[in-house]
Amino acid sequence: MARMKFLCDAERCIECNGCVTACKQEHEIPWGVNRRRVVTLNDGVPGEKSISVACMHCSDAPCMAVCPVDCFYKTSEGVVLHDKDLCIGCGYCFYACPFGAPQFPQDGAFGLRGKMDKCTFCAGGPEPDFSAAEFRKYGRNRLAEGKLPACAEMCSTKALLGGDADVISDIYRNRVLKRGKGSEVWGWGTAYGKPEPKPAAQPGATKS
């Protein structure tokens, strides 16, 4: 199996925010944290384009490179995850991420920044699958249920595709050939343009 990736088709996204709602509902995300959001370019101008943005689970993830406590790891499916028990909420990953994916919940009465939270590709985290701890810290583990991310599966126009890179690329290629336009995939080159630094490894192995 190839790597798990996201692909957003700006020609199809209608800014319905169904993906955002699906994510919020699936993982019971608190107020102030948006693992996924829809960004509209040239809003109100004819020809405006909307894109659904979240962690893209980059091939050569910059968040992994800058984390001072090395709490990130990449699964064998290419999903970038982190251990919240190690995260110190420093925010370096937020500055490194080209997609603004890392989110920091307000924790406490004085605007104290909590531990980082981000899209998990609905793959949970380093806790036993389907456990209460996994759900509380990382959300539901749909991948272990044999399902794809809720945002992509809920997308009504199928603008947001998520899953095996080979399959979703083929779907998109076929789509572009049929409609004859819109071959540019926003964020694809930024996220997946660089090769994997090393074969993706399970936790315990070295990271990039």
Place this chain on the structure above:
Amino acid sequence: MRTALIIAAGAALGLGLAGCGEKPAVTVYKQGQYQGKPDMRPWDNASFKGDKSAWEQQIKRRNDGQNEYARATPSAN
């Protein structure tokens, strides 16, 4: 006086030995190594019982389900 000295020596000895038994309370980070807990593979659970191919088949079915051209007219793609 002698009793007090014995008590003081005993206390000093006790405190000294207690220091030897102290465990490091700070995580020692190894640069470039993932430091967190290990994760499970998505097929290593009660749903798939370690059957990787069953999991891959299920994911493939879901992947293909995103292609509405194929869903509407299976022969079109």
